Amino acid sequence: MTYPYIFLLVVTGGIVPLFLLHHFRLMRLSGVAGIGTGCFIGFVCSLTDLLANTARTMSWEWLGLLPLSFRIDILSAFFLIPIFLIGLAATLYSYHYLDDKDKRIRVSVHYFFLSLLIISMALVVMADSMISFVLSWEIMSVASAALILYNYDEKANRRAAYRYFIFSQGGGLFVIAAFGLLFNNSGDFSLVAAEGLPQGTRLVIFLLALIGFGSKAGIMPLHAWLPYAHPAAPSHVSALMSGVMIKIGIYGILRMYLCLSPDANTVGPLLIILGAVSGTLGVVYALGQHDLKRLLAYHSVENIGIILIGIGVGILGIAAQRPFIALFGLTGGLLHVWNHALFKSLLFMGAGNVLHAAGTVNINRLGGLMKNMQNTGILFLVGSLAICGLPPFNGFISEFFIYIAGFNGAGAGLDPMPFLYIILAVLSLAVIGGLAVACFTKVVGVVFLGEPRTNAAGSAHESGWAMIMPMICIGITCLAIGLFPGFFSMPAVTVSRSIIGQGAPDIMAILSFCRSISLGGAGFLLFLGLLICMHRLFYRNKQVAYAPTWGCGFTRPTAKMQYTSTSFGRSIVQFYQPVTQVTEEYKEIKSLFPSPSAYRSHMVDRMDDWGDRYVGSSVEGLCKRLRFIQHGFIQFYIAYIVIAVIVLLLYQLVR
Amino acid sequence: MELVDIVLSLIFLSILMSLGSSRLLQLIRVMSFQGVLVPLVPILIAPQYQPMSLSTAFASLMLLIKGVLIPLMLWVAWRKIAIRREVEPLIGYNASLIAGLAMILFSVFISSQLHLVMDRPGSSLLLPCAITTIGAGFFLLMARRKAITQIIGYLMLENGIYLTGAALAGHAQTHYVVEFGILLDLLVGVMIMGIILHRINTTYDDIDTAFLKELKD
Numbered sequence: 001m002t003y004p005y006i007f008l009l010v011v012t013g014g015i016v017p018l019f020l021l022h023h024f025r026l027m028r029l030s031g032v033a034g035i036g037t038g039c040f041i042g043f044v045c046s047l048t049d050l051l052a053n054t055a056r057t058m059s060w061e062w063l064g065l066l067p068l069s070f071r072i073d074i075l076s077a078f079f080l081i082p083i084f085l086i087g088l089a090a091t092l093y094s095y096h097y098l099d100d101k102d103k104r105i106r107v108s109v110h111y112f113f114l115s116l117l118i119i120s121m122a123l124v125v126m127a128d129s130m131i132s133f134v135l136s137w138e139i140m141s142v143a144s145a146a147l148i149l150y151n152y153d154e155k156a157n158r159r160a161a162y163r164y165f166i167f168s169q170g171g172g173l174f175v176i177a178a179f180g181l182l183f184n185n186s187g188d189f190s191l192v193a194a195e196g197l198p199q200g201t202r203l204v205i206f207l208l209a210l211i212g213f214g215s216k217a218g219i220m221p222l223h224a225w226l227p228y229a230h231p232a233a234p235s236h237v238s239a240l241m242s243g244v245m246i247k248i249g250i251y252g253i254l255r256m257y258l259c260l261s262p263d264a265n266t267v268g269p270l271l272i273i274l275g276a277v278s279g280t281l282g283v284v285y286a287l288g289q290h291d292l293k294r295l296l297a298y299h300s301v302e303n304i305g306i307i308l309i310g311i312g313v314g315i316l317g318i319a320a321q322r323p324f325i326a327l328f329g330l331t332g333g334l335l336h337v338w339n340h341a342l343f344k345s346l347l348f349m350g351a352g353n354v355l356h357a358a359g360t361v362n363i364n365r366l367g368g369l370m371k372n373m374q375n376t377g378i379l380f381l382v383g384s385l386a387i388c389g390l391p392p393f394n395g396f397i398s399e400f401f402i403y404i405a406g407f408n409g410a411g412a413g414l415d416p417m418p419f420l421y422i423i424l425a426v427l428s429l430a431v432i433g434g435l436a437v438a439c440f441t442k443v444v445g446v447v448f449l450g451e452p453r454t455n456a457a458g459s460a461h462e463s464g465w466a467m468i469m470p471m472i473c474i475g476i477t478c479l480a481i482g483l484f485p486g487f488f489s490m491p492a493v494t495v496s497r498s499i500i501g502q503g504a505p506d507i508m509a510i511l512s513f514c515r516s517i518s519l520g521g522a523g524f525l526l527f528l529g530l531l532i533c534m535h536r537l538f539y540r541n542k543q544v545a546y547a548p549t550w551g552c553g554f555t556r557p558t559a560k561m562q563y564t565s566t567s568f569g570r571s572i573v574q575f576y577q578p579v580t581q582v583t584e585e586y587k588e589i590k591s592l593f594p595s596p597s598a599y600r601s602h603m604v605d606r607m608d609d610w611g612d613r614y615v616g617s618s619v620e621g622l623c624k625r626l627r628f629i630q631h632g633f634i635q636f637y638i639a640y641i642v643i644a645v646i647v648l649l650l651y652q653l654v655r
Numbered sequence: 656m657e658l659v660d661i662v663l664s665l666i667f668l669s670i671l672m673s674l675g676s677s678r679l680l681q682l683i684r685v686m687s688f689q690g691v692l693v694p695l696v697p698i699l700i701a702p703q704y705q706p707m708s709l710s711t712a713f714a715s716l717m718l719l720i721k722g723v724l725i726p727l728m729l730w731v732a733w734r735k736i737a738i739r740r741e742v743e744p745l746i747g748y749n750a751s752l753i754a755g756l757a758m759i760l761f762s763v764f765i766s767s768q769l770h771l772v773m774d775r776p777g778s779s780l781l782l783p784c785a786i787t788t789i790g791a792g793f794f795l796l797m798a799r800r801k802a803i804t805q806i807i808g809y810l811m812l813e814n815g816i817y818l819t820g821a822a823l824a825g826h827a828q829t830h831y832v833v834e835f836g837i838l839l840d841l842l843v844g845v846m847i848m849g850i851i852l853h854r855i856n857t858t859y860d861d862i863d864t865a866f867l868k869e870l871k872d
Binding site: 634635638639 | 745765768769793796797798799800805
């Protein structure tokens, strides 16, 4: 209907700021207005599409031979919703977040790439042919890499963007390889269900695509760009990337599954294992982090793991012809896509507020922020509760659906192997949930509670309304999904029913669960309200004295006496010793009058480390050996082109 | 003997001359000569000559740009910056001439392999001539060091593309539109190259593109 106009609006919002360099406020306003309005209309359109549940196509020829066609079906519409919603929130957030007038040039360029990123993500999920998919996919990669480069004056950030670029381009190559193989077998560029392919080929294509999309989604061995890119990018960009862009990888996996329908008995367990590894290790590595945004990046890996577990359980259910398991697994996984988009962007924005106010996201240098930044603190708490999967917030719903699927599968009647995988899924979900609670207890406790550890943290101030407003909206949505799961999970149910195809169970199966969840949530909130009222009532007319947190009767307590993030997470991280490695350096305190001592610890991400050591160094060695090709002589570069052309020409002529 | 064949033979000659010329000024003169010849070809292969047609106008404009304007700009650039007037080849003149002859053979082979049906005069020489011109353009790009010779290489490449267009499209008017697009690019390219030449010259005291190697990472 109106998507081209929406994209035009968003692009306008991206281009106009480039011409308003001398009116900083107007520049930001125009960017926010253009992109924000476009996203809002896009959100409304995709919502109507999702509810209408019909497919629409647009296409045009490019250069006369490459079909650029786009199609919106229910799966696309399902992913369009978070793109536009979080896009809108992130754009609004940027208005007060990017308020440094000295950086006005990069702010304007940032709006350009932000608009490009939002559009390209929307185009990827709308793409109907391989050509349009790859084209939008590459634009998305380039635009997001440019956004990571926002703080390009620090070397670490440039390296992060470079690392991300390598991963996205490598992943892109795998996607192109998968598409090439598919094209070679099917003979046309369309991404609709391929027919007549041998089962083995389907699986190979799917695995290639899984590697490609997995590198974007951050599945465990391929996650190594996330912990670098997210701290480097501006917070709202991290929110958009972590909340939405990595889900495009999930979309790709789902789309390829629908297109190829590879052997579900292989794919389901594979996805469950990948999800279990990503989920558990993601949260373990997160526990060992001191950088708030890096920690959140590892939680993205964890949540991608949860989504994969859900989808894997669903596919396993399809394979075992247990539609009930399939429905709940897929619905849980898909709903977690939305939920994670919501609470992760909320958390990243909260981290952005902290960075904006205190100038650092090093957890060990913060503390006591709840006193000065109450709104941010409460919203961050909401996000934390949601990501831990605690009721009455949205994370609980999607994880609960996966649990239901798992328990149903564990109940009876499955073959031994699928049964084992289901048990693995349930167990890893439980471990993930527990560790996530520990991790966010650490974050909220160390960052927002207690006493400020540095002056910067002590003098922090609340952020502007443009930063708080989107967070409030997202927070309310988190609560709403948690309280009314029946209403909000309907789209996910419809999508999973369309994936399952024939024999999908009735919606009522889920609705009855949702009703009891709503009831429980409402009861919990009522109880909470009652507690607060009683607290007020009992403490009325009583004198309340305020003392420093962790005062504990000391006459002169200092901020150093608090738990630090390192000490809180240490025992858990050490428990996972084979996959984590903590290097510590400190001088032990021995005598009664000790000299000054310091403690420093650093956790090594084993997966990342191994990747660097074995894959990275060998590739680097190969590149160094091929260095002679790049000699800098312009004549030889021309010769390369000419020789390539002549060889191709002769090949065609002589053949 | 058709008139077209004479013109095409002259173009072959100009290619060999350009490959063999050792002085920049000589090279520019040869290019001017070729620039005058090339626009004539489409008119000559047309079935009947119409003096007041659009193609005549195009050809005369093309002749003005290729034969006069661009050589003039090159000449100005040469006056300004060429301290050493030699062409400074990476591949010697004799070897270049032999390579040119090999290219002619090669293009005759390719033309015969393409199996294009052409019923116009000059058909036997036109396609080989066009492909040789393209090849020689590439050869100049690769085998000569100075930036100004690279412009000339591009110019010759463009001549070759023009001839190929003429060979394939015949007297259809549409290919002039494409051709003008390319020519416009080339004209702008020559101007930009002129500026860059000046910069290279002031930076490195020479216009040898080998110095650009220093810009390598």
